[in-house]
Every structure is written in structure tokens, then in C-alpha cells.
Amino acid sequence: MAMGSTMCQQDVGCELRKRAYGVSLLSFIEGLVAMGSMISQLDAAYVLRGLALPLAASWVVILAAGGAAALYCARLLAGLAVGGISAVAPVYIAEIAHSSVRGTLGSFFQLMITIGVLYTYCVGAAAPYHALAGACLAPVVVFCVAFFFMPETPSHLLTKGRRRDAVRALLRLRGAQYDYRDEIALLQAEVDESSRRKASVRDVLRSPAARRGLLLSLGLMAIQQLSGINAVVFYTSTIFKEAGSSLSPSAAAIVVGVVMAAATLASSLLMDRLGRRALLLLSTAVMAVALAVLGLHIHLALQGVGWLPLVCVCVYIVVFSLGMGPVPWLMMGELFNPEAKSIASAASVFTNYLLVFVITKTFEPMSSALGTAVVYWIYAGLCAAGAVFVFFLVPETKGKTMQQIQEMLATGKTS
Template identity: 40%
Template sequence: MELFKVEEAMLPQNGDGSGGNAEGAKMPQYLVTLAATMLVFSGGAVIGWSAPALPMLENTNSTLPFHTTPDESSWIGALLAIGALIGAFPAGSLADMLGRKMSILVLSAPLLLSWGVIFFAGSAMMLYAARLIAGIGLGAICTIVPMYIAEIAEDSIRGTLCSSFQLMLCCGILFTYTVGAGATYYQIAAACSVLPVIFIVAFFRAPETPVFLLKMDRRTQAEKSLRALRGSQYNTTKELHALENELNKQGKVQTSFMQALSRREAKLAITISLGMMFCQQLSGINIVIFYASKIFKDSGSTLPAELCTILVGLAQVVSTLVSMVLIDRAGRKILLQISAASMAVCLSILGYYFLKKDRGDDVSSIGLVPVAAVIIYILLFAIGFGPIPWMMSGEVLPADIKGVCTGIAVSLNWTLAFIVTKTFKMLTDNLGNAGTYFLFAGICVAALLFSTFVVIETKGKSLQEVQDELAGRNTKRSNVV
């Protein structure tokens, strides 16, 4: 990746970054983001592995050296979320200690190790260990990679680049679904183990973020990083000064975490970040995806379960691509509002369908309605509440507490994912299928209100402008009610 290497001859002789272009080159930023999100792609493969692999493990007629019970399979899936919870919380501190780039490179190790354990596993206990290890790496990836992308991206394309996190996660899931449709247990593990290696090769020469370098008082390296990301003719002076000013306002390393929390912008940023994680997981996305094949089957569809799974994954990828196109044009708030409102409608339709079905009504005439509701739900989730919560955590959190707070937000996300998945059966036993989907629909209505009255618009704004708005220093542009 020689593109990421900055030669001394490319720097201006006066060393002040003056005389260059005011607008940076976009291609280096796209390429660095692509390299970084190859690890996210690998993480998506980790998430998607259980769909094709668990039926193979539960099949007592297979030639595998061991088999799992449904309860063991449940824990194989759940331990990924537990591992992610463990890995997410300290990840922010790791990023502040080692740097964003080095931390991301280190995180390829647990994924590689987990695939090796899965390949050579001889018992369910070994799979438990593998999924826990993979989860630790995945939780940290979800914390640090969005932070890295937000800190390297130019304001005009930051939304698009940050959306690539969700896109590559969905692509990784779809990769495993597709490979798993025609491969053996060992072939799936072997194919997925190659992905972290590809990431290491692609990302090894990527630059550290200018924000982190300035926090470490390494201004010369920060200028080189900006030049690598924006092009050799880019005028770095204005952007460097803006970043330095914001870091100075936040007190840099002299400000303690508790002192930082006393600032208005920090409290509001944490509220937005944690609130969006609540809305994302409590929207019922994991439940809808998990039961998509069952819903298709109940509706009378003759499509194979494997094909249904691939269609769900493909819908996520396509809609995330649409989100990447719209996010820096339409803005974050409107996409969140459309996403929340549409999900509420789709979940209400599913609730109505199960209400009629569970009380014995003939639902053959509306058999395709739940299928359409599931597809539209997934499409609209991936346009708004899929990518934007991850992206906006990197945008709104102040630099001096971004590492710790991002870790808290991601830990909350995985905690809720575990709780929702594990309590779904209890909810359906007590509320019924219809009541459960109506409950999630109500939460989506709450998400609509939250995105309307609390979330601010960050489209086209620098990280400093976002902090100014959160602090009330730029009231004309504030969207907070």
C-alpha cells in the first residue's frame, strides 16, 4: 500500500502547509477507509457464521467429530455478544494508549485465533472459547474502527465514509451466508480465516489519525498524516489549527474524565450516542433477522431457508449502499426519522399478521404481507438506524473522552443485543407474537421522537462545529429542542 506512504519530498519546503489546495483529495480517504473496514468485513463474517454452521453442528448425521444440542448452539451464539461486551469497554482506552491504527491492527489477532479454534474444535466447549475470543475482538472493532474513520475523514464525505462500517459489516455477513450455502463446516472456517490476513496486508501502511497525533503533541506527524489523507498539495494549516483549537478547548490530556463529563457538550453527546444504541437494538432488528426464515415459511413461501437468509443479507447491503449515497446529501436526522417511522409501521403490520394468525383466522390471503414487511423493515433499518448510530458516536463525542465513551456505547449495544435475543422467548410466552412485535413498534415510535427532538444534524459540519453546537456556542445551527 505505497499510496499511504508520505515521502519527505512531497512536503512543502516552508513546512507550514501553506500555498496548497483548500480542498483535499478524496481517493486516499476512500482507500484508507476501505482498508480499515476490511477488518469490519471480517467481523461481519464472524456474525454470519452461526447461520450456516449451527445447523451442520446440530445434524447428527453429519461426519463432524462432535455435534451440539440446541441449548449448546444457543450459547455458541450468545457468547459472541458476551465477548463483544467484554472487548468493547476497554477498547477506547486501548485506542487512546496505542493509537487508533495500531489498535486496529492488533484486533486482527483474536479473529484469526478464533477461526483456528473453530477449524480444529473437537467439542462444544472449544467453540464456546472461539466465539468468546471472536466476540472480544468484534466488540473492540465496533469501538475503534468508527472512531478511526471519523477522525481521518474530511467533513464533506465523513458521513459516506462512516457509513462504510455498516456496509462492510453487512457484506461480511452476506459473504458467510453465501459461502455457507454450498460449503462444508471446514471450508467456511478456512474461507473466513483468510479475511483478517487480507486486512493486515491492506491496512499495514495506513496513516494514524491526525487527531490522535495532535493529542500526543506530534504535530509534524499529524501534518504528514493529513497530507497522506488529503493529497500532497493540500493546505494543512487551517485543518490543523481547527483540530488544535478543539483539543485545547477540551483541555487535552490535562482534563480528567469526570471533569470532561461536567461540560454541556459532553453530556449531550453521551446522551445522543447511548440513546441511539438503545434505539438500534430495541428496534427488534436481531429478532426480525433471526426469525425471517420462519416468517417466510409461515407465509407459504416455498423458497429454501438458505436463499431466504441470503436475500435478507442482500437487502441489508443494498439499503446500506443507498444510505451511503444519501447520508451526506439528505442528512442524518431525516434518515433516522424515516427509518424509525417505517420500522414502526412494518412491525405493526407483523403484529397484526400474528394477531390474526394466533387467534386462528385465515391469513392465506395476506400471506405475502409479512414477507414484504420484513424486507421493507430491513431495508429501512439499514438506511437509518443501522449505520448512523455507529457513525454519529464518532462524530459527536469530544476527542478527550471519545475512546472511553465509545467503548461504553458499544458495550451497551452488545449488552442490549444479548438481552433482546435471550428474552425474546420470554416475551412471546407472556405477550404472544403479536404483543411482542407491537412492543418493538412502540419502541420505534420512541426512536422517532428521540431522533427528532434530541439528535442534532452533523451533515457537512467539522468536528469542531459539532462540539460548538452541542455546547451552545453556535445556537443558530442547533437542532436540539
């Protein structure tokens, strides 16, 4: 799901947010290319601290003013911040994490998204509109304060020739007793090699490793959204209602949020044990089956099995949260060498949010024209195609150094 997928429980607020969604999308379409250039010049921690300010400002605008115009302005600010954070945070995590735990830490990005969504669902179910805005502002303030104490990444410090500072940052991240010499030597070698290959974007993308990394990242982001996750989650309350569930829309949303957060937490624990490919293959294959069965139930209007749609939706959300939810964000931070990272990450995030907009806006027209069952079958087919994409093209990056990953990409190997 997109980071900005928070929900207002009031009908008027929800409608305004739907109208503002396109405006919000435009903000990070315009801002991500600039963000891609910024990250190549600035440290990711510095950029993240700066992006927290427009995010906080968006909630202040909502608290201070009312009406559609204020909401449009707030969503523009939030869209810029969310788009930038989505491009920078996975890169920052990948650069500070040791290869042995990079999968677990990288999956925390999606975990925090699901926890944030669940937090918003719970507060929104019990609080009025402005109280919800205030509750959403509080975590942003905590982030602003906490991130001032986060170190710059050792890789970035080495690119600036600040080796002593890079060693200090590494010791802060690994512990004062850590023997940093081998890791700092490896990072220095990667930085030196990157500086020798310094070139234009066009030259960078002539590299087989960079081209394949970009293809894989864009493909995973496309599969994540073309699986229909936002359409399924957005219409979960309708599915529950048609299945005969007595849950209110807010209660259904909370149930979905709990399931997504719990499954994403499980994914973070499994990421460095099972590997990325296994979770992606499990996720796409089971999602395809769940959506196909859900479409069949709707098409045949089956009686006496009202529980079946609920099971399909829950299974779909669980396996999405295990694989297709966190892994594309994690691998976006793993696949690119330093000179390709800025533009490639920006392109990946742009693709993701563009498809969020497309899927959300086309679900109802497609359902009206083709029938809801057919739409779910289309999503099922896209999930199956995603499983094929993963099986033949996506490499296993578990436990690999950045240099080893680049060598795999250059040679086309998947393991």
C-alpha cells in the first residue's frame, strides 16, 4: 500500500480526500526527480529530517483550517513528503544495515506503513476529524526529534572523504566493540569503484547491472500495485458486507489493518531466513489463487458459503504482507550501486505511486463495465504473471554484499 493510505472516517472528509488524491499524486510526480538528484548530493538522514517538515505542516494546515482548499494544500505537502520519504528511507536502511540483517531491517519500512495505517484506522473510528489530524501529527513530531540523533551513512561519508566520521558512524551503528576494519575497507572499495564510474544518467544505464536492477525494481513495484491491493483493501468493507458480515466499515478496516501489520511483522522475521525470492513466489502464487476463487464466488453467486470471500480476502492480505508488500521496497534499496541509486529509486517510487492512482481510479469503472468478478480475475492473472517474473528474473539478495549483488545483476544470475 502507499504510505499515504490513511483513512478519514467521516463521509465528507473521505470524499474530499478522494478528490485531493490526484493533486497529491502530482506533488511527488513533480518532486521525485528533484529528490533523486538531492539524495546523490546529500546524506539520506539529512533529507529525511527535511522531509518531515512538510509532512508536519500538512497536518498543521488541516488542524488550522477547514474546507476543500485547505485539504488540497495539505495533501500537496503530504504527497511531496511521502514520495520523497519512500525514495530515501529504503536507501538509508540498506546503507546502514549489515548484510546479515538487511532483510529484516529493510522490511520494517513496510511494517511501519501498516502500523501507521492501523493507528489511523483505530483513532479515526473513535475520534472526530480534527482529533484524527492531531493524532497523526504527533508521530511526525516524534520522528523529527528522534531523527536528529541518527548518524549519516558510512557510505555517504566515505564519498565525501570523511573516513574518520565514517568509522564513527559505523561504530555507532554496530557497537563500540565492533571490528570495523573489514567492513570499512569493503565500503571504501565500493565508493572508489563508484567514483571511477561517475557519469551521466544515460551512461549509468548503459551498465548491464544498472539496467537489470532498474528493470527488476520497476517490475516489482508494478506487480505490487497491479496485484490490486489498494482496490481490495479500499473495498474490503463492501466485500465483508456482501458476504453477510455484521462488522461496521470502521471495524472491518481495523481487522484488515491488524492482519496486515501482523503479517508484515512475520515477514520481517522471515526475510533473512527464507530469502526474498521464496517470499515473493509464495506471495504472488497464493494471491493469484485467492483472487481467482474470490472472483469465482462472485461470478457464481454461491449460496451457503458466505465465509469464503472473507477467507479469500484475509489470505490475500496476509500473503501480500509477507512478500509483495515489503520486499519491493527492501530490494529497491539493495539493487542499485551508488551512481545509479538516486535516479533509479526516484523512478521506482514514481512508478509505484502512479499505479496506486491508476488502480484506485479504474477499479469502479472496470467493475461496472466488466463485472467485479472479471476484475478480480484480471488481478489474479497479473499476480500469476508476477510469479513468473520473480521465478525467472529476480535474484536472491539475502546475505549478499552490495558488490556481490552487482556482480549477480551484471551476469544475469538469480542465485
